[in-house]
Amino acid sequence: MSEMLHAQNVAKSFTLHTQGSVTIPVFQGVDFTLSGGECIALTGESGSGKSTFMRMLYANYTCSDGSIRVFHDGDWLDITTASPHSILEVRKRTMGYVSQFLRVIPRVPTLEIVAEPLVALGAARDHAMDKARDLLTRLRIPERLWQLSPLTFSGGEQQRVNIARGFIADYPIMLLDEPTASLDAQNRATVLALIEEAKGRGAAIAGIFHDHETRDAVCTGSFDVTSFKVGAND
Numbered sequence: 397m398s399e400m401l402h403a404q405n406v407a408k409s410f411t412l413h414t415q416g417s418v419t420i421p422v423f424q425g426v427d428f429t430l431s432g433g434e435c436i437a438l439t440g441e442s443g444s445g446k447s448t449f450m451r452m453l454y455a456n457y458t459c460s461d462g463s464i465r466v467f468h469d470g471d472w473l474d475i476t477t478a479s480p481h482s483i484l485e486v487r488k489r490t491m492g493y494v495s496q497f498l499r500v501i502p503r504v505p506t507l508e509i510v511a512e513p514l515v516a517l518g519a520a521r522d523h524a525m526d527k528a529r530d531l532l533t534r535l536r537i538p539e540r541l542w543q544l545s546p547l548t549f550s551g552g553e554q555q556r557v558n559i560a561r562g563f564i565a566d567y568p569i570m571l572l573d574e575p576t577a578s579l580d581a582q583n584r585a586t587v588l589a590l591i592e593e594a595k596g597r598g599a600a601i602a603g604i605f606h607d608h609e610t611r612d613a614v615c616t617g618s619f620d621v622t623s624f625k626v627g628a629n630d
């Protein structure tokens with residue numbers, strides 16, 4: 397399995413500038429690697445920093461220390477020092493992120509929202525639309541909703557649209573933030589199948605899965621963020 401992501405000696409603390417510059421240390425000294433075909437669960441008690449770490453892997457949060465290198469376009473790129481343009485390129489071609497919540501521009505139809513990442517990669521529009529229809533069907537979004545904006549959809553429907561959008565492109569690295577959180581058993585099974593398919597094509601996956609059954613079904617390993625808590629080894 398080839399390594400796709402390598403975080404080294406990563407630390408994070410938040411400074412609350414609006415609250416007397418109070419500093420909240422979260423973790424330090426985090427070493428983490430992710431290879432193709434793996435699905436690693438980020439684990440640890442509530443507040444240990446799982447979401448924070450995942451946002452750092454996606455360069456949404458800065459690092460207080462350390463490096464996070466991703467294998468992008470045949471070379472290693474440190475996203476902690478990369479330009480905003482490079483980060484957008486990494487997100488477009490190398491690293492997908494499926495969050496629990498859908499963020500979309502109002503009035504854009506669901507089908508377009510799902511197809512968009514593949515169109516952005518240069519795929520033919522017909523192919524992207526076919527794949528979007530296929531994913532929406534698999535995720536049981538009724539066809540009568542495809543031309544509507546998902547803004548008025550239920551929480552579970554919005555999450556499934558988000559999953560369809562996240563899985564439409566074959567990203568080499570995928571970050572999954574509770575992808576099955578508000579899904580029923582049938583849809584959860586579909587998401588598990590999508591994760592298995594991504595693993596099978598060699599994607600390197602890291603995820604937060606509060607549901608143990610999901611974690612046990614798809615994960616090849618786990619990574620406990622708690623052990624890097626500031627002061628954990630004092």
Ligand SMILES: Nc1ncnc2c1ncn2[C@@H]1O[C@H](COP(=O)(O)OP(=O)(O)OP(=O)(O)O)[C@@H](O)[C@H]1O
Nearest residue numbers: 410411420422440441442443444445446447448449
């Ligand atoms: N934007 C932020 N500003 C300030 N503090 C933050 C911010 N995001 C997270 N934190 C703090 O960082 C710590 C880790 O939070 P995080 O959400 O990453 O934990 P978690 O392990 O994902 O928790 P949970 O399992 O409850 O979702 C918490 O103490 C939290 O208050």
